[in-house]
Amino acid sequence: MNHNQETTYYSLLGLHPSASVIDIRRAYRELSKVYHPDTAELPDPVATAKFQAINEAYATLSSPDKRLNYDIKIGYSRFSVIQIPSDLDHPVHKPYDYSKSMYLDASDRPLSPGEIFALFILGLTFIGCFGLAIAISILRGDPL
Structure with missing residues (x-):
């Protein structure tokens, strides 16, 4: 699959790079039902290409090691860079929600x-x- 600025595995699944494993699995299941060549209303070559792209995205994002390497490749980091807020009364970032961790x-x-x-x-x-x-x-x- 050819990667450009707009098309990432996350965008294929309709997710943000900070999505949890559960969110990734849920998106994959929903999209695989829509684009499965046997059930899709699209022409077979289009449905097959979409289905293969979704499978490739899920195979990468469901594996912690592959996902980490992919995130590095696309320039995404789960760790926030420390910045001094311009207005100290209003925090720049919301606190991290650990319930959406990558690991179950x-x-x-x-x-x-x-x-x-x-x-x-x-x-x-x-x-x-x-x-x-x-x-x-x-x-x-x-x-x-």
Whole structure:
């Protein structure tokens, strides 16, 4: 895909470069339904080209490493440059909303059955070790 000033992967998906992973996934799903060659009302070559461009954009923006490299390539930085505001009564930038972070927080999703099982085994191991330490202490005659 040819990159020029107006066409970026973000603009293809209709997003700002600060979009979260969830926003990127949502935009990709909506656009892939619209431009899928089997369901699009556009001519097949046009729909296929649009669909491939959207897939390429999603493949890059959904991978943290590829996205970082792409952001550097287009000159976007997630970090604000410190500037002295001209009017100190009115801040220049709004505070950063960490809820729109690029990475998903583990607390944003329920635990999988495998994670629950691992926590259960970890708990049993802890209780078993604690019980073993008490039993050895009692058998040796050591005071608790």
